[in-house]
Amino acid sequence: MSGISKKVFLIAILLFLLIALFFYYILPISIPLIIAVITALMLEPAVKFVQSKFKLKRQFSIIIVFTIFTLILAFAIFFIVTKAISQGIKLVEDAPGYIHELTVMWNHYEEYFSNAAQDFPDEIVTAITEEVNNFLESFMLSLKKYVKIENISAFLSYIPNYLVSFLVYLIALFMFMIDLPKLRAGIYKYMTDKTSEKVKFMSSRLSSVIFGFFKAQFLVSLIIMLAAFIGLIIIAPKVAVIMTLVIWIIDLIPIIGSIVILAPWSLYHFFTGNIALGTKLAILAVILLVIRRTVEPKVMGQHMGLSPLATLISMFLGLKLLGILGLIIGPTLLIVFKSAKEAGLIKLNFKI
Numbered sequence: 001m002s003g004i005s006k007k008v009f010l011i012a013i014l015l016f017l018l019i020a021l022f023f024y025y026i027l028p029i030s031i032p033l034i035i036a037v038i039t040a041l042m043l044e045p046a047v048k049f050v051q052s053k054f055k056l057k058r059q060f061s062i063i064i065v066f067t068i069f070t071l072i073l074a075f076a077i078f079f080i081v082t083k084a085i086s087q088g089i090k091l092v093e094d095a096p097g098y099i100h101e102l103t104v105m106w107n108h109y110e111e112y113f114s115n116a117a118q119d120f121p122d123e124i125v126t127a128i129t130e131e132v133n134n135f136l137e138s139f140m141l142s143l144k145k146y147v148k149i150e151n152i153s154a155f156l157s158y159i160p161n162y163l164v165s166f167l168v169y170l171i172a173l174f175m176f177m178i179d180l181p182k183l184r185a186g187i188y189k190y191m192t193d194k195t196s197e198k199v200k201f202m203s204s205r206l207s208s209v210i211f212g213f214f215k216a217q218f219l220v221s222l223i224i225m226l227a228a229f230i231g232l233i234i235i236a237p238k239v240a241v242i243m244t245l246v247i248w249i250i251d252l253i254p255i256i257g258s259i260v261i262l263a264p265w266s267l268y269h270f271f272t273g274n275i276a277l278g279t280k281l282a283i284l285a286v287i288l289l290v291i292r293r294t295v296e297p298k299v300m301g302q303h304m305g306l307s308p309l310a311t312l313i314s315m316f317l318g319l320k321l322l323g324i325l326g327l328i329i330g331p332t333l334l335i336v337f338k339s340a341k342e343a344g345l346i347k348l349n350f351k352i
Contacts, residue, residue, distance in 0.1 A: 032165045036172035040180055041203075042210050043069060047177065062177045070170060077166075079249070108273075198344055205339040213331070216300040221251045223295055224258055224288055231284040235277070251292075258288045300331065310334060 043065055051061040176183075184203075188196040225248040232240035247258045262285035269278035301311040311331055318330020341347075 032169040033172050036169050036176050038210075039069075039173050040176035041206075042214075043177060044180060045208065045211055058181075059178070062174070066174055066177060076249075201342070202336075202339045205342070206335065209332075209335045209339075213300065213328075216296070216302070217252065220292060220296050220299055221248055224248065224251045224292060227288055227291055228258060228284070231287065235280045235284060247288075258292075259285050262288070 046065045047058065047061045050056065050064055051058055054061075056064075188199070191199065225244060228247045229240060229244040232243055236243070243261070247261050250261055251258050262281050266278045266281035266285060269275075269281065297309075297312040297315065301307055311334075314330035314334040315327050316330075318326025318328070318333075320326070322329055
């Protein structure tokens with residue numbers, strides 16, 4: 001191996017080790033900073049809009065956008081955390097009642113099954129009964145194991161760490177928003193004029209795409225909220241308003257849909273013997289799922305600059321290859337590829 005080859009090989013090994021160390025040690029503790037950079041890029045169009053609309057200096061535009069974003073974020077976190085804590089405590093308090101209801105329900109079904117299976121061989125009846133009893137017993141033990149005050153207390157003990165990370169995120173976000181032009185200029189000075197123009201085009205394209213993604217999520221969630229409200233007014237009018245708000249807030253979160261709320265709610269009524277209500281909630285969950293899967297590709301395609309078919313294919317392949325996060329990563333990679341192609345960084349001028 002020549003001297004130049006050895007040098008290139010050693011540099012490649014060193015670069016690989018540095019990347020591995022970065023992903024293993026630095027990346028996990030840098031998540032607040034990484035999210036702050038991404039958020040700053042997402043808010044940059046809003047900063048420019050306020051700056052041009054009201055003829056303000058960049059610093060004042062940043063303060064306005066940052067303040068509005070922080071207030072919205074704080075309100076959302078406060079609402080979600082208080083609801084989660086209150087519902088978690090209520091779940092712990094009501095867990096014995098749920099277990100009792102499941103036990104009564106099983107005893108009822110066991111009696112019904114024994115009467116219906118009188119003509120079956122005793123071995124089959126005994127085997128089925130034992131398997132179901134073992135499943136129910138293990139389910140109850142798991143419920144008692146995880147739904148405890150100790151587990152909630154352990155979760156609450158991490159809140160100071162979360163608060164520190166959140167404060168670091170907000171401070172870093174404000175600083176990144178201020179220094180974003182300087183950071184870009186520092187990166188562009190290592191590029192040629194031609195390359196920097198392509199990268200600028202690609203970064204602006206990605207910023208608009210990310211903004212379009214969340215705008216599309218918001219529009220889809222409004223459609224889901226309207227459909228959920230109409231369905232719950234018919235099914236459960238007493239809790240229609242509050243449950244619609246809960247479904248809407250959960251549906252705002254990318255990937256997580258309304259089925260996270262409706263499916264457990266429906267199963268609970270199935271298990272407790274209210275088959276009619278459980279069926280109605282299950283039908284509503286399916287309807288909302290169909291609406292999301294039908295409307296989401298079209299709306300996201302319009303706001304992300306992709307055709308509905310390309311969006312649907314990228315979301316499906318992302319889901320199959322990367323799991324739930326692939327629903328976001330798939331369209332994002334497609335946008336990166338398309339932006340790089342439009343900017344001239346990727347050229348596919350060939351014929352077969």
